[in-house]
Amino acid sequence: MFNGEVVEEIGPGALHAATHPYTRGLIASLPRLDEDRAELPVLDRAALARFGQEGRA
Amino acid sequence: MIQVDDLTVRYGPTTVLHNVSFAVAQGESFALVGESGSGKSTILKALAGQVDDWSGQMAVGGQRVTRSSSRAQAAQIQMVFQDPYGSLHPRRTVDDALSEPLVIHGLSERDARVLAMLDAVGLARRFRFRLPHQLSGGQRQRVAIARALMLSPKVLLLDEPTSALDVSVQAEILNLLKRLRAEQRLTFLLVTHDLPVVSFLCDRLAVLRAGRVVETAGVATLRGRALASDYGRELLASCEGIV
Numbered sequence: 234m235f236n237g238e239v240v241e242e243i244g245p246g247a248l249h250a251a252t253h254p255y256t257r258g259l260i261a262s263l264p265r266l267d268e269d270r271a272e273l274p275v276l277d278r279a280a281l282a283r284f285g286q287e288g289r290a
Numbered sequence: 291m292i293q294v295d296d297l298t299v300r301y302g303p304t305t306v307l308h309n310v311s312f313a314v315a316q317g318e319s320f321a322l323v324g325e326s327g328s329g330k331s332t333i334l335k336a337l338a339g340q341v342d343d344w345s346g347q348m349a350v351g352g353q354r355v356t357r358s359s360s361r362a363q364a365a366q367i368q369m370v371f372q373d374p375y376g377s378l379h380p381r382r383t384v385d386d387a388l389s390e391p392l393v394i395h396g397l398s399e400r401d402a403r404v405l406a407m408l409d410a411v412g413l414a415r416r417f418r419f420r421l422p423h424q425l426s427g428g429q430r431q432r433v434a435i436a437r438a439l440m441l442s443p444k445v446l447l448l449d450e451p452t453s454a455l456d457v458s459v460q461a462e463i464l465n466l467l468k469r470l471r472a473e474q475r476l477t478f479l480l481v482t483h484d485l486p487v488v489s490f491l492c493d494r495l496a497v498l499r500a501g502r503v504v505e506t507a508g509v510a511t512l513r514g515r516a517l518a519s520d521y522g523r524e525l526l527a528s529c530e531g532i533v
């Protein structure tokens with residue numbers, strides 16, 4: 234869900250194949266068990282808003 | 291910085307912690323993991339002096355935790371909870387929440403300290419006079435963290451601080467905690483059931499089951515999925531398959 238709309242529907246096993254940037258952003262922001270990361274990526278909401286406009290144009 | 295030896299805690303007739311021992315060095319980040327009801331929060335409460343019936347020894351910053359710990363001692367150790375509503379009064383503003391510890395401890399220059407702390411936790415100054423319900427969940431957690439840091443504690447006790455947040459807000463708060471720990475040389479004791487969070491934020495962990503520590507390990511062991519105890523391996527198996 235992004236901005237109150239379902240943007241993508243996928244099964245939990247298929248998260249790797251997510252294509253919408255919002256879904257991909259969420260997945261990227263999850264910590265990983267086997268990785269030592271200095272910082273977690275966070276969602277760029279401004280970029281997502283632009284994608285939303287283009288996606289509907 | 292934190293020393294827990296042989297800690298046993300009872301609630302009425304029920305023993306909920308059995309001879310728990312572990313130590314956390316200054317500046318270290320240590321996790322307590324285990325299923326719900328295993329006694330993780332009780333360990334934090336005991337360290338914060340909020341448990342009546344306990345035996346064993348506990349010390350924070352070289353000072354023994356006693357049944358009547360002083361105000362100065364209490365300031366050294368602060369708690370952050372899963373639900374910031376629990377620690378924020380619904381009718382008190384952000385400014386009230388951050389000023390109160392300063393008032394209680396008779397500290398001056400409150401304005402400057404509150405503004406500096408808003409900056410430190412990444413909360414815009416325009417939120418200063420808002421009430422908790424006028425903030426998002428992530429902003430409320432920033433306020434709870436800010437309040438906990440107002441008295442410059444040495445130790446933060448974090449009880450599932452991000453488990454009520456959605457994953458992108460969780461990432462922001464985890465990044466904030468990691469940065470604050472480095473900047474303020476804080477020692478963390480973090481309760482969570484989320485092993486990837488431990489991997490991101492902690493140096494070592496203790497695995498708890500039914501009130502007992504079944505394993506203590508370094509985070510490299512966790513990342514290598516090499517926990518030794520049966521229960522530790524069960525926890526690892528339960529986070530397979532997640533991305």
Ligand SMILES: Nc1ncnc2c1ncn2[C@@H]1O[C@H](COP(=O)(O)OP(=O)(O)O)[C@@H](O)[C@H]1O
Pocket residue numbers: 301306324325326327328329330331332333
């Ligand atoms: N105030 C209390 N009175 C009685 N029993 C309690 C109290 N708080 C916790 N318990 C019990 O102690 C055990 C450990 O609880 P807790 O430390 O909250 O576990 P965790 O944080 O790991 O989920 C549980 O069985 C719980 O029901």
Ligand SMILES: [Mg+2]
Pocket residue numbers: 330331332449481
């Ligand atoms: Mg708990």
